[in-house]
Amino acid sequence: MKKILLVEDKRGMRVMLSTALKEDGWQVTAVSDGDSALKHIQRNTYSAILTDVCIPGRYNGIDVLASTPSGTPVIVMTAFGTIDMAVDAMKKGAADFISKPFKLDELLEKLSSAVYDHSELMLGRSAVYLETIRRAERAAPSGMNILILGESGTGKELLARRIHQCSGRENGPFVPVNCAAIPENLMESELFGAEKGAYTGSTDARPGRFTIARGGTIFLDEIADLDMSLQGKLLRVLESGTYHSVGGTKELKSDALVIAASNRDLRTMVKKRLFREDLFYRISEFPVKLPPLRERENDIQLLARHYLELYCGNSFTESAIRSMQNYSWPGNIRELKSLVRRACINSAEGIITGEMLEFPEHESDGSLVEQAAHAARIKEKALISSALAETGGNRKKAAEILGVSYRTLLTKIKDMKIGVR
Ligand SMILES: Nc1ncnc2c1ncn2[C@@H]1O[C@H](COP(=O)(O)OP(=O)(O)OP(=O)(O)O)[C@@H](O)[C@H]1O
Ligand SMILES: [Mg+2]
Numbered sequence: 001m002k003k004i005l006l007v008e009d010k011r012g013m014r015v016m017l018s019t020a021l022k023e024d025g026w027q028v029t030a031v032s033d034g035d036s037a038l039k040h041i042q043r044n045t046y047s048a049i050l051t052d053v054c055i056p057g058r059y060n061g062i063d064v065l066a067s068t069p070s071g072t073p074v075i076v077m078t079a080f081g082t083i084d085m086a087v088d089a090m091k092k093g094a095a096d097f098i099s100k101p102f103k104l105d106e107l108l109e110k111l112s113s114a115v116y117d118h119s120e121l122m123l124g125r126s127a128v129y130l131e132t133i134r135r136a137e138r139a140a141p142s143g144m145n146i147l148i149l150g151e152s153g154t155g156k157e158l159l160a161r162r163i164h165q166c167s168g169r170e171n172g173p174f175v176p177v178n179c180a181a182i183p184e185n186l187m188e189s190e191l192f193g194a195e196k197g198a199y200t201g202s203t204d205a206r207p208g209r210f211t212i213a214r215g216g217t218i219f220l221d222e223i224a225d226l227d228m229s230l231q232g233k234l235l236r237v238l239e240s241g242t243y244h245s246v247g248g249t250k251e252l253k254s255d256a257l258v259i260a261a262s263n264r265d266l267r268t269m270v271k272k273r274l275f276r277e278d279l280f281y282r283i284s285e286f287p288v289k290l291p292p293l294r295e296r297e298n299d300i301q302l303l304a305r306h307y308l309e310l311y312c313g314n315s316f317t318e319s320a321i322r323s324m325q326n327y328s329w330p331g332n333i334r335e336l337k338s339l340v341r342r343a344c345i346n347s348a349e350g351i352i353t354g355e356m357l358e359f360p361e362h363e364s365d366g367s368l369v370e371q372a373a374h375a376a377r378i379k380e381k382a383l384i385s386s387a388l389a390e391t392g393g394n395r396k397k398a399a400e401i402l403g404v405s406y407r408t409l410l411t412k413i414k415d416m417k418i419g420v421r
Contacts, residue, residue, distance in 0.1 A: 002115065003044070006030040007037040007051035007064055008077070017050070020104050034059025038067050043212055045174045048095075048115050049074045050107075053085040061085070065094055069176065071157065073114035077102075122158060123303055126296040132288055133159065139286045140166035140257075145238065147223075147283050148261040150290030153334030156261040157221060159290060164217040167257050172216025175256070177209050180225040187230050189246045192237075198247030210243060213256035223283065224264040224275060235279045258283065292369070293329040293336065300324050300336070307337050308352070312344035319354035323415040327359055328373040354414060381416050384409070388418070 004026045008014040011032070018030045029044070031037050034057045041049070041064070049068055053061035053076050062085065065074045073095035078086040086097040095114035098107055124130065139146055140163045148156045157176070164174045182190050189198065193208030209218055220226075226234065237243045238258065242251050260283040269275035293300060304324055308314055316324075320343075329335055339359070343352045383402065391397040399409040412418075 002047045003027045003029070004111075005037065005040055005044075005046045005049045005051075007032075007034070007049070007055060007061065009033060009052060009055045017107075020108070021050075024108050033057040034061075034063055037064045041067050041069075043207075045069075045176070046072055048072065048111055050077065050111070051075075052077045052079075053082050053089065054079065062089055062092060065089055065092055071161075075107075075110055075114055122155070122162060123306055124296060124299045125302060126291075126299045128291045129296050129299060132290055133162070136163050136288045137166045139163070139288075141168045142286070143257065144285040145258045145260070145283050146285070147266075147287045148259065148290065149266070149287065150261075150263060151292045151330070151332055152263045153332035154263075154290040154292060155333055156263070156290060157219070159288070160217075160219045160221075160259045160261060163259055164219075164257070167217060169216050169257055173213055174217050174219065175209050175213040176219040176221055178221045180222040184227050184230075187226070188233065191230070191234070192243050192252075193245035193248070195245055195247035198245075205245075208243075208245060210237065210254045210256060211245075211252060213254075215255065217257040217259060220258065220260040220283075222262060223260040224262045224266060224269060228276070231276045231279050235276065235282060238279075238282045260284075293332040294327075294373070300329070303333060303336055304340055307340040308344065311341050312347075314344060314347055314350045314352055317351060317353045319411070319414065320352050320357055322411060323354040323357060323359070326411075326415055328377070330374075377416070380412070381418060384412060384416070384418055388413075 002025060004021055006014065006017055006021065006028055008017060008030070009032045014030050014032065018028045021028045029040055029046075031040060032055070034055050037049075037051065037055075038059055049064065049072060051061040051064045051074065055061060055064075059067075061076050065076065068074050074089075074093075076086060076089045076094050076097045077100055078097055079100045083099070086094075086099070089097060096110045098110055122133065124133075136146065136148075136159055146163060148159055150156050160176075161174060164170060177191065179187070189206070189208065191208050191210055193211055194206055196205045220234075233243075237254055241254055243254060244251065266275055266280055266284075270277045270280050293303075301321055301324070304316065304321070308316065324336075324339075339357060342358055343356050346356050346358075384398070387398040387401045388395070390401065395409055395413070396406055399406045402409065404412075
């Protein structure tokens with residue numbers, strides 16, 4: 001079911017849009033101010049958000065945009081005289097904007113293409129990747145707790161959403177909890193809820209994410225960052241299926257599918273006693289590991305071409321493709337997306353060459369594989385430079401010394417931006 005949050009202060013417009021969106025197959029939640037919009041965004045997952053830029057209350061459309069999770073497309077509506085805000089919104093990541101007055105068809109069209117761009121489109125043809133996705137899809141309806149491991153940017157959240165779609169609970173909510181982003185002292189009430197007056201200043205009882213996720217899926221992202229006392233509390237929910245809100249006495253039941261994710265090596269953390277062993281076994285009843293991009297043969301091309309088409313419709317030269325294939329992608333698909341996006345901005349003409357790709361000279365602090373790849377690149381660069389120095393810059397001779405073909409050497413010199421002195 002496509003769910004949309006509509007934020008529009010003018011009643012007539014709100015009613016008209018709600019009706020039209022419902023007719024177009026959307027399940028609509030309509031609110032009239034920023035405060036309620038933010039509350040809904042925190043507690044629900046939407047396929048899209050449609051918001052006016054100028055709305056009453058403490059928060060405007062830009063604030064709504066800023067509070068929306070990155071995977072959800074936001075379309076802003078602007079009235080005459082607010083085009084600056086629309087531009088601002090686009091800079092801050094809005095999927096699109098539309099100026100009032102507009103034709104309904106135009107709006108519905110924009111919405112469907114924004115949702116398409118953000119849809120759980122999972123590109124990839126390499127066997128390692130496809131096999132991982134298929135295993136996860138098969139496990140989805142089993143109700144087992146699923147642990148998704150993988151380096152940063154490999155698509156863990158995307159896979160979690162896909163699992164939810166295949167779980168038989170897809171009409172229920174998908175509730176993400178970022179264990180790294182929520183302060184420790186608020187985490188317990190965030191997960192389990194709190195009664196009125198449980199904290200100083202808490203005037204309302206509020207439901208926790210486990211309660212909101214009833215009938216759906218709870219996604220515990222970056223689970224390695226959950227502190228020890230909460231690890232114990234989480235374990236209890238997973239074992240007993242019950243929990244208490246902060247300050248509450250009533251036993252609450254959890255039936256949500258539990259998916260956890262981490263880019264850390266949880267096993268090592270268990271050995272170092274940084275993560276509870278019993279919780280580790282609970283959450284990893286069904287573990288899946290997403291392969292890093294550099295191990296997904298040909299998918300680098302596929303993804304790069306896809307995003308290039310999406311962002312600007314230009315094309316890559318062979319050398320650009322080759323340098324992307326030789327790169328180690330420590331930030332995986334997220335890094336590839338932003339590299340391609342930057343290249344689009346840098347290239348006014350239709351062609352993107354290897355030189356237009358800005359690979360970072362990054363200091364690696366990540367995994368062993370990443371460090372090894374980085375060290376290998378540095379070593380390789382040093383060997384090539386010294387061979388060139390030895391031969392006074394003669395590339396043919398340098399290639400002989402290094403035992404590689406002339407062509408290979410030329411490519412490497414270009415890719416590694418090695419200067420000849
Ligand atoms: N197979 C894929 N096809 C197309 N885009 C993808 C694919 N996998 C991931 N992406 C995109 O890559 C980006 C990163 O994905 P996602 O946020 O799911 O990664 P993650 O593993 O959760 O990263 P992190 O560890 O940094 O939280 C997103 O923009 C996502 O849409
Ligand atoms: Mg993530």
